[in-house]
Amino acid sequence: MAPGVARDAADGRDQPPRLPTSRFALSARPVLALDLGGTQVRAAVILPDGSRVARIATETPKAKGPDAVVDACVEALRMSRARAPRNLAGAIAGVGVSSPGPIDPWRGVIIEPPNLGPEFHDIPIAAPLEAALGLPTYLERDTNVAALAEQSFGAARECPDFLYMTVSTGIGGAIVSGGQLLYGPDATAGELGHVPVNLDGPVCGCGGIAHLEAFAAGAGLARFAREAVEAGTSHFLAHRAAENGIDALGAHDVADGEDAGDAVCMALMGQARTAFSVACAGYVNIFNPRLIVVGGTIADKQGDRLLGPARDYVARYSLKTPRRRVQIVPAELGADVSLAGAQPLVSMRLGEGQWRAGRADVTAAVSA
Numbered sequence: 185m186a187p188g189v190a191r192d193a194a195d196g197r198d199q200p201p202r203l204p205t206s207r208f209a210l211s212a213r214p215v216l217a218l219d220l221g222g223t224q225v226r227a228a229v230i231l232p233d234g235s236r237v238a239r240i241a242t243e244t245p246k247a248k249g250p251d252a253v254v255d256a257c258v259e260a261l262r263m264s265r266a267r268a269p270r271n272l273a274g275a276i277a278g279v280g281v282s283s284p285g286p287i288d289p290w291r292g293v294i295i296e297p298p299n300l301g302p303e304f305h306d307i308p309i310a311a312p313l314e315a316a317l318g319l320p321t322y323l324e325r326d327t328n329v330a331a332l333a334e335q336s337f338g339a340a341r342e343c344p345d346f347l348y349m350t351v352s353t354g355i356g357g358a359i360v361s362g363g364q365l366l367y368g369p370d371a372t373a374g375e376l377g378h379v380p381v382n383l384d385g386p387v388c389g390c391g392g393i394a395h396l397e398a399f400a401a402g403a404g405l406a407r408f409a410r411e412a413v414e415a416g417t418s419h420f421l422a423h424r425a426a427e428n429g430i431d432a433l434g435a436h437d438v439a440d441g442e443d444a445g446d447a448v449c450m451a452l453m454g455q456a457r458t459a460f461s462v463a464c465a466g467y468v469n470i471f472n473p474r475l476i477v478v479g480g481t482i483a484d485k486q487g488d489r490l491l492g493p494a495r496d497y498v499a500r501y502s503l504k505t506p507r508r509r510v511q512i513v514p515a516e517l518g519a520d521v522s523l524a525g526a527q528p529l530v531s532m533r534l535g536e537g538q539w540r541a542g543r544a545d546v547t548a549a550v551s552a
């Protein structure tokens with residue numbers, strides 16, 4: 185056995201030398217968190233254990249344009265700081281911002297999110313928030329922030345090598361390897377929903393062909409449901425469309441139809457599970473993760489009905505060595521995951537000049 189390689193008592197496999205689970209220590213100070221989403225702007229003060237105080241949620245004013253959205257972010261953060269106990273508010277180390285991608289985390293700019301309105305292109309967010317709050321501010325893609333939260337406080341605690349996925353309206357992802365997020369030169373790495381799982385098939389929302397997201401996410405299932413109604417193949421979905429309108433059809437209708445025994449719904453849900461399973465088997469071969477942590481509304485509702493088939497498929501079809509190690513598990517932190525992740529995000533970036541891209545230093549004054 186090589187020096188530094190320990191043997192795992194449980195299964196006799198060699199364990200790699202123990203790496204730090206992450207390359208930073210969590211700050212002992214609270215941080216301010218902002219989660220910018222297509223429907224809500226949420227803010228909170230996050231304590232070092234990940235708990236939230238002074239949580240604020242307002243509607244995202246995307247119809248009023250980017251300036252109004254940035255103003256709403258500033259206002260939510262100010263309100264949260266004002267509502268927090270004074271000793272916490274005075275000790276805040278910085279601001280962590282979660283946003284839909286793509287984003288430029290080094291410049292603190294939101295590039296072209298699909299759901300923040302047509303004018304939202306190349307909008308600086310870190311600089312105006314820093315100026316308004318007097319606190320160093322760091323931007324990251326929502327799924328990367330969620331992965332940091334699960335690594336610090338949730339399902340991937342103590343885990344240096346894992347994938348995070350969210351299966352919801354879309355499918356997002358993040359890759360943590362050797363204790364560090366994988367970014368790529370454009371910070372777009374980790375888009376695990378946009379991998380082809382077939383040679384041809386539906387066009388994905390991103391324009392790609394037969395991506396996992398087009399088969400297994402809420403928007404993809406809704407599209408298949410509308411097509412089934414238009415083709416007259418599903419009595420169950422036709423009934424739902426007549427009740428609520430065809431544009432209101434969603435993944436939950438397809439899932440309900442499966443439970444009611446509708447053949448089209450059963451086939452669509454089966455296809456979604458197979459697409460997810462095939463993608464996971466590929467991820468295991470490529471990344472050799474210890475964990476695949478799966479969150480998001482569809483994954484939360486489906487539970488082992490989604491994860492169970494993926495575990496079976498990986499156990500059968502992934503490469504032998506990585507498939508023995510990997511576990512596919514549910515996320516633990518729920519809807520506030522991207523708020524909690526502000527704590528590790530700020531902790532890992534404070535004092536690291538590469539994340540400021542020339543912005544002047546802002547040092548949080550500590551009065552507590």
Ligand SMILES: [Zn+2]
Nearest residue numbers: 378388390395
């Ligand atoms: Zn895609």
